[in-house]
Amino acid sequence: xxxxxxxxxxxxxxxxxxxxxxxxxxxxxxxxxxxxxxxxxxxxxxxxxxxxxxxxxxxxxxxxxxxxxxxxxxxxxxxxxxxxxxxxxxxxxxxxxxxxxxxxxxxxxxxxxxxxx
Amino acid sequence: xxxxxxxxxxxxxxxxxxxxxxxxxxxxxxxxxxxxxxxxxxxxxxxxxxxxxxxxxxxxxxxxxxxxxxxxxxxxxxxxxxxxxxxxxxxxxxxxxxxxxxxxxxxxxxx
Numbered sequence: 112x113x114x115x116x117x118x119x120x121x122x123x124x125x126x127x128x129x130x131x132x133x134x135x136x137x138x139x140x141x142x143x144x145x146x147x148x149x150x151x152x153x154x155x156x157x158x159x160x161x162x163x164x165x166x167x168x169x170x171x172x173x174x175x176x177x178x179x180x181x182x183x184x185x186x187x188x189x190x191x192x193x194x195x196x197x198x199x200x201x202x203x204x205x206x207x208x209x210x211x212x213x214x215x216x217x218x219x220x221x222x223x224x225x226x227x228x
Numbered sequence: 229x230x231x232x233x234x235x236x237x238x239x240x241x242x243x244x245x246x247x248x249x250x251x252x253x254x255x256x257x258x259x260x261x262x263x264x265x266x267x268x269x270x271x272x273x274x275x276x277x278x279x280x281x282x283x284x285x286x287x288x289x290x291x292x293x294x295x296x297x298x299x300x301x302x303x304x305x306x307x308x309x310x311x312x313x314x315x316x317x318x319x320x321x322x323x324x325x326x327x328x329x330x331x332x333x334x335x336x337x338x339x
Contacts, residue, residue, distance in 0.1 A: 146329075151331065153316075153328075153329035154327075156326055216276060219263075219271040221270050
């Protein structure tokens with residue numbers, strides 16, 4: 112099925128450990144992004160990409176790295192996990208330019224619940 | 229002040245009631261999105277609006293660009309509508325595609 116595949120669904124890390132959250136889409140979307148969702152706050156943008164080889168920082172980029180070597184994949188790396196990175200992470204993709212229906216929407220991955228202890 | 233404000237934060241309704249969720253924003257936008265997040269956590273797109281009104285089944289979304297306001301209506305609400313509804317705007321400034329999110333409205337529909 113076409114969509115955004117996000118793995119893993121759950122992860123527990125110890126402080127200082129590193130890990131990579133995977134995100135892959137098969138819709139040929141130019142735009143991909145990572146958000147974190149914390150209680151009482153809206154989703155906040157961590158990093159985004161508008162095409163292979165192009166990435167940029169969002170609102171809360173510290174402690175995270177991304178790369179976009181292919182159109183399909185957009186992994187998020189936690190360099191040295193901290194308890195403040197305990198959150199639910201979502202990957203989302205879309206066409207960069209607004210397009211006529213029905214191809215307008217954003218497609219979200221199912222989320223990764225990360226706990227850093 | 230948040231750039232996207234939703235009201236109410238929480239809403240409890242009886243099955244069959246007409247429901248309205250409001251969204252106000254303070255930036256110039258190219259589009260506004262309504263999203264639904266179910267208790268399991270998955271997020272799905274419901275609507276994208278740049279003007280006027282859209283309808284899908286029992287859901288209706290409207291936007292007033294001059295007033296920077298949008299509403300999501302649910303007619304004949306049902307317990308399966310229980311979810312968090314999120315308003316997000318695609319700002320005209322900055323890079324293509326980034327969304328600014330409201331904090332969401334948690335809807336609970338009782339049978």
